[in-house]
Amino acid sequence: MKIMDANTCFGSWPKRNVDVSLDQLKRIMESHGVDRFVALSLKGIFYDYEEGNDETLRQAGKDERLIPAATVDLRKYYGQGGVVRQCLEQGFKLIRLFPNLQGWPLNYAPFLRFMDEVAGAGMPLMITLIVQPAGNHCLGMITDIARLTADWRSPVIISSFDHFYYPEMLAVMETNSNIHVDSSLFNTPDSYRLFVARGHAGRIVFGSNAPMYYFASAALSLEKADIPEKQKKMIRAENLTRLLRL
């Protein structure tokens, strides 16, 4: 049974005491039989995205299971140009953004300019909503992302959204065929069934958010989901392979 994890990270987490080292991430992936995992260095989120991306690439070069994701900190971006193209040329498979964690809104000129750059390069993009729960939910973000990416052909993956976002997510998936989801916070008993019953099995990628989260929570949720095995297989690995052209 092939398993690929679309949502992992490694490095150092400053907001609480937790071991999110690369060794820990690899231990978790190995103990759960994960074949490959998309990962990025947390240095790119908190400190400097160029150094973080270099670290991610370096580690991916040493371990072929690690699929490198780049990130760009839009607090340092004004539309320099060529950033996304460079990520593609370096071998990154995905670009990830963390608006809530870095405290910038979607109605933010650097984000709008960056989205033009991503669209031009046709690179898969993942936008993460919740990493560590804090404060209120930002309902409306998914709608804004859908509006901005409505005519894109490249995939946009919304990651780490919980049950409060399901109606918004399902609504935009009806109209925007390029919108995909990761399952790291599929946390109601019928999450998978809700999405699969509406024809979205091909648009869900398995994600655990390890080592921030316990891997088994996400794995058990998929294992126990009331959906056919064929769809589980797509979610475990096939969809991500297709989206990232692996």
Add this chain to the structure above:
Amino acid sequence: MNMKIIDVHAHQGKWFILTEQTGLDDILAIMRNYEIGTAMLSSSLAIINDPAAGNRELALAVKNQPSLFAYLMLNPNYMDLSLREMERYLPDEKFVGLKLYSEGYIAQPLDCAGHYRFLEVLCEKYPRKNVVLFHCWHQSVSRLIALARSFPGVKFIMGHMGGTEWVEAAEGAAKSDNVYLEISSGYPLRPKIEDAVRIAGAEKILYGSDLPLLDPASSLGMVLDAEISEKDKEKILHGNAMNVFGITNS
């Protein structure tokens, strides 16, 4: 693990989120799927809208279900009604204690005067139903610890283990003989369980899922993945709840 899980934090009824599995048959199916042998439920209708109607609906739901027990939900904004509800339901063997809320749901702090009164009545008239599950996040943690000091005869279960404040919650439980930590969460953040076991001891931790609002996978995965002994996992998933609720056969 060859024992059935005891879930000390579950619900009956609908919520304000998009989920289709909220009926009694759904709850029983979810329990079977995760090998949960016993669940303690409170009424979501009682919590978010109408206490009397919710408690009534819950009493009927658990009546003929050997695997289900009930918490009586009380709202301190309705004192007279709540005191009548205690008289009406707590003598019923299917009701095992109280479920109390704070802040957003009822716009009252956890240590409000109404909750003090409920606990006084519980101790005076229903000492065998002395378990209280409190919804408890963030700033409510210290309030619950202080409240527990005033009622040493009551067993306080801190729902959600204080949310993101689990270290503070565990430190409070470690200092309070009558405070237990219930682990349900939709955000399975590492290393909650290891921290709680290290600080408060495995004996103080109870499995809860928050089903059918949340998938039991979230909190069960936390226990299964935690780097603690198998013996401690058994205590959390089963043994501790037997002791707290005085269950003899599960």
